[in-house]
Amino acid sequence: MEKLKSLADLKRIREEAKVKLELRVKGDNPEGLVQVKVAMATCGIASGAKPIMDFFVEELDKRGIGAVVTQTGCMGYCYAEPTVEVQLPGQEPVVFGFVDRKKADEIIEKYIKTGELVEGIIPVNYEKID
Amino acid sequence: MHLLVCGGTGCRASESSLILESLKRELEEKGLGNEVQVIMTGCFGFCEKGPVVKVMPDNTFYVQVKPEDAAVIVAEHVIKGRPVQRLLYVDPKSKEHVPDSKHMGFYRKQIRIALRNCGFINPENIDEYIAREGYSALGKCISEFTAADVIDIIKKSGLRGRGGAGFPTGLKWEIASKNKADQKYVVCNADEGDPGAFMDRSVLEGDPHSILEAMAICGYAISASKGLIYIRAEYPLAIQRLKIAIAQAREYGLLGKNIFGSDFSFDIDLRYGAGAFVCGEETALIHSMEGMRGEPTNKPPFPAESGFLGKPSNVNNVETFASVPVIITKGWEWFSAIGTEKSKGTKVFALAGKINNVGLIEVPMGTTLREIIFEIGGGIKNGKKFKAVQTGGPSGGCLTEKHLDTPIDFDNLVAAGSMMGSGGMIVMDEDDCMVSIAKFFLEFTVEESCGKCAPCRIGNKRLHELLTSITKGNGTMADLDRLKNMSNVIKDTALCGLGQTSPNPVLSTLNNFMDEYVAHVTEKRCPAGSCRELMKYSIIVDKCVGCTACARGCPVNAISGERKGPHFIDQEKCIKCGACFEKCKFGAVLIN
Numbered sequence: 001m002e003k004l005k006s007l008a009d010l011k012r013i014r015e016e017a018k019v020k021l022e023l024r025v026k027g028d029n030p031e032g033l034v035q036v037k038v039a040m041a042t043c044g045i046a047s048g049a050k051p052i053m054d055f056f057v058e059e060l061d062k063r064g065i066g067a068v069v070t071q072t073g074c075m076g077y078c079y080a081e082p083t084v085e086v087q088l089p090g091q092e093p094v095v096f097g098f099v100d101r102k103k104a105d106e107i108i109e110k111y112i113k114t115g116e117l118v119e120g121i122i123p124v125n126y127e128k129i130d
Numbered sequence: 131m132h133l134l135v136c137g138g139t140g141c142r143a144s145e146s147s148l149i150l151e152s153l154k155r156e157l158e159e160k161g162l163g164n165e166v167q168v169i170m171t172g173c174f175g176f177c178e179k180g181p182v183v184k185v186m187p188d189n190t191f192y193v194q195v196k197p198e199d200a201a202v203i204v205a206e207h208v209i210k211g212r213p214v215q216r217l218l219y220v221d222p223k224s225k226e227h228v229p230d231s232k233h234m235g236f237y238r239k240q241i242r243i244a245l246r247n248c249g250f251i252n253p254e255n256i257d258e259y260i261a262r263e264g265y266s267a268l269g270k271c272i273s274e275f276t277a278a279d280v281i282d283i284i285k286k287s288g289l290r291g292r293g294g295a296g297f298p299t300g301l302k303w304e305i306a307s308k309n310k311a312d313q314k315y316v317v318c319n320a321d322e323g324d325p326g327a328f329m330d331r332s333v334l335e336g337d338p339h340s341i342l343e344a345m346a347i348c349g350y351a352i353s354a355s356k357g358l359i360y361i362r363a364e365y366p367l368a369i370q371r372l373k374i375a376i377a378q379a380r381e382y383g384l385l386g387k388n389i390f391g392s393d394f395s396f397d398i399d400l401r402y403g404a405g406a407f408v409c410g411e412e413t414a415l416i417h418s419m420e421g422m423r424g425e426p427t428n429k430p431p432f433p434a435e436s437g438f439l440g441k442p443s444n445v446n447n448v449e450t451f452a453s454v455p456v457i458i459t460k461g462w463e464w465f466s467a468i469g470t471e472k473s474k475g476t477k478v479f480a481l482a483g484k485i486n487n488v489g490l491i492e493v494p495m496g497t498t499l500r501e502i503i504f505e506i507g508g509g510i511k512n513g514k515k516f517k518a519v520q521t522g523g524p525s526g527g528c529l530t531e532k533h534l535d536t537p538i539d540f541d542n543l544v545a546a547g548s549m550m551g552s553g554g555m556i557v558m559d560e561d562d563c564m565v566s567i568a569k570f571f572l573e574f575t576v577e578e579s580c581g582k583c584a585p586c587r588i589g590n591k592r593l594h595e596l597l598t599s600i601t602k603g604n605g606t607m608a609d610l611d612r613l614k615n616m617s618n619v620i621k622d623t624a625l626c627g628l629g630q631t632s633p634n635p636v637l638s639t640l641n642n643f644m645d646e647y648v649a650h651v652t653e654k655r656c657p658a659g660s661c662r663e664l665m666k667y668s669i670i671v672d673k674c675v676g677c678t679a680c681a682r683g684c685p686v687n688a689i690s691g692e693r694k695g696p697h698f699i700d701q702e703k704c705i706k707c708g709a710c711f712e713k714c715k716f717g718a719v720l721i722n
Contacts, residue, residue, distance in 0.1 A: 003383030005391045007269045010260065013382075017261035023132055024250060027187025040211030053211070070188040071211030 026068045034067035034112055037085040041074030047081035055104050065112060077122050086111060097122045131166045136182040138173030138335055139367050145197055146181040152200030166208055172336015174249035175490035176236060179219060189230035192217040222486050222508050236487050239506050243476045244452035245492045248336030253371050256378040259339040265384050267458035268343050271350050272392045280351040281307060287462035288474030293319055293447030294551045296540035302444060306434040307352040309442040314354035316345045317445040319415060320361040323407040324523030325574060326482035327554035330448035332490050334368035338375035342398055344451035349396040352444055357398035360415050362405040372400060407578035411626045412445040425582045426626035449478055469495035473539030483557035484511045496537040499529060503557060514559040522551025524571040525631030527638025547638045563658040564643040565650055568635045569597040575632040586629030589620040593636060602663040603654040610647055614640055665706050666722040671696040673718035680710035
């Protein structure tokens with residue numbers, strides 16, 4: 001390791017190290033970020049939710065969008081798998097059904113980037129208690 | 131995905147390092163070694179249910195994980211995305227599985243300042259600490275502030291010493307800075323010795339760099355170039371992590387000569403203690419570091435004037451130091467907005483005893499005992515009734531039901547007859563006898579007394595003898611007066627903090643549970659049913675069928691009687707072991 005001679009050196013190390021810790025920091029403060037939850041119960045996995053989740057993880061990162069992508073259980077819309085719930089900061093979550101790569105791309109480009117709703121929204125049929 | 135495995139002492143004792151290896155091996159086998167990181171962190175605080183594995187970013191919180199569970203975590207959670215239900219924490223009230231740490235009552239009321247990085251970063255990796263703004267407080271001090279500025283910030287923040295007495299930290303620094311000398315020392319007191327307390331150990335194990343950074347900041351403020359950490363040899367993991375941290379900081383030039391290219395130089399060494407309780411007292415600590423007997427001396431002179439090797443030294447506790455870097459980066463205004471009027475910030479407590487969530491918590495000053503015990507702590511074990519909580523370890527006192535809604539801070543605890551101490555909290559339920567509790571703590575101080583002054587060496591011994599005789603049923607009412615008088619004399623005349631506070635458990639139990647003392651003395655009865663010598667076993671003649679099970683089970687042949695006839699217990703011979711009570715299938719053995 002080289003010596004840190006100035007504050008600029010410290011800052012550089014910090015920026016480099018921050019990238020490695022990013023996932024944990026985001027997970028700790030999910031409120032301020034786009035949250036994407038991919039339903040990965042048996043029904044979801046059988047319908048191909050895993051590649052969709054990978055797609056979200058990679059593409060959001062590539063396109064420079066700060067987001068937390070997590071897996072979740074069955075949301076109850078098994079007929080429409082893979083289903084993905086997207087929550088923009090400060091907004092109610094929206095669930096999309098029959099998400100394939102093309103739809104996932106559309107969700108990122110339109111809903112996540114601009115807030116414009118896209119086809120395929122599943123009306124919420126229950127309330128969540130927290 | 132990151133898998134965080136707890137590497138605190140508690141979880142390591144339950145094989146958490148094997149879990150780490152198993153997880154890594156499973157991931158390698160499934161070809162996920164590069165995608166999923168497995169990291170060993172410091173203590174999560176939830177020691178009751180250790181070993182703990184936390185999955186990020188979803189905050190899934192697995193408890194009581196075994197090495198063989200690694201396979202199912204990888205196969206189910208990592209690959210299929212289904213949390214392993216049976217490893218999730220079960221809420222003791224609703225009996226439901228809690229999906230993630232954000233929904234656990236244990237974490238909801240906590241604010242983590244001193245523990246900010248514990249259970250979050252890998253303590254053996256300086257880069258992870260730097261990524262969390264580490265060492266930027268030191269950088270800020272050196273580049274933007276004068277020494278006087280730094281002291282001013284700490285003074286305004288209202289930070290008070292977390293080691294027990296609650297002395298204002300900024301003032302302590304100011305006194306040390308004003309004493310001129312060619313060499314000054316910054317000393318970190320890591321001699322944590324209260325029974326059941328492990329706050330400092332967890333900070334050192336989980337976030338050692340925060341202490342190094344704070345000591346350097348203190349060095350800058352009081353113009354000292356040497357730091358010493360006095361740590362007990364019983365903390366091998368904390369020592370190991372401190373050594374790693376010091377080596378890494380030196381390599382980066384964050385310790386050593388001309389830090390950040392300035393004129394400021396600072397380096398830190400470790401000094402080991404043999405684990406004597408009295409060495410937590412600062413003058414005794416300094417003598418121990420000098421290689422002399424760990425005995426206190428009269429103050430003044432205070433260490434700030436004449437400390438280590440006769441030079442001005444500033445001694446602070448681990449947790450106090452842990453709060454310093456955040457105060458610098460976030461500002462004193464932020465810190466002083468947390469807590470109560472005279473006690474700012476947060477306090478770490480080690481919850482122990484008859485409580486559901488044994489572990490480490492950090493709450494804002496002013497949180498009530500009720501919130502700590504019943505919300506964060508999850509209530510009393512096995513649905514028993516709350517009786518008292520001992521704060522401040524052997525130097526503190528007990529607080530009872532009437533104190534449950536008192537906001538906890540330094541001054542309120544003293545007003546209630548206890549003290550903050552370093553932050554141990556031992557919870558007691560209805561089965562605990564308060565006379566025995568006082569005796570237990572006295573036993574500790576008698577053993578730990580260094581013997582230098584008579585009030586502590588002889589007085590505490592006498593107190594212990596009186597308590598022992600009361601628990602055996604040999605006490606008199608005059609003994610209770612004697613207890614009280616002698617306690618007050620010891621408090622007034624002992625040389626150091628150890629002796630001055632050692633009678634506190636006696637005085638506070640006398641104050642709050644006089645009826646229990648009286649029952650022991652006049653009725654020869656222990657209301658909690660825990661003093662063995664006061665118990666009396668007898669056989670109810672009408673219920674005894676003469677099966678002889680009790681007589682055969684009695685280890686001292688104290689039970690006699692004909693087969694199919696009633697049996698009797700010879701009270702002279704009985705050793706009160708309770709074997710007959712367990713053996714009897716007819717409920718004929720009565721405990722009084």
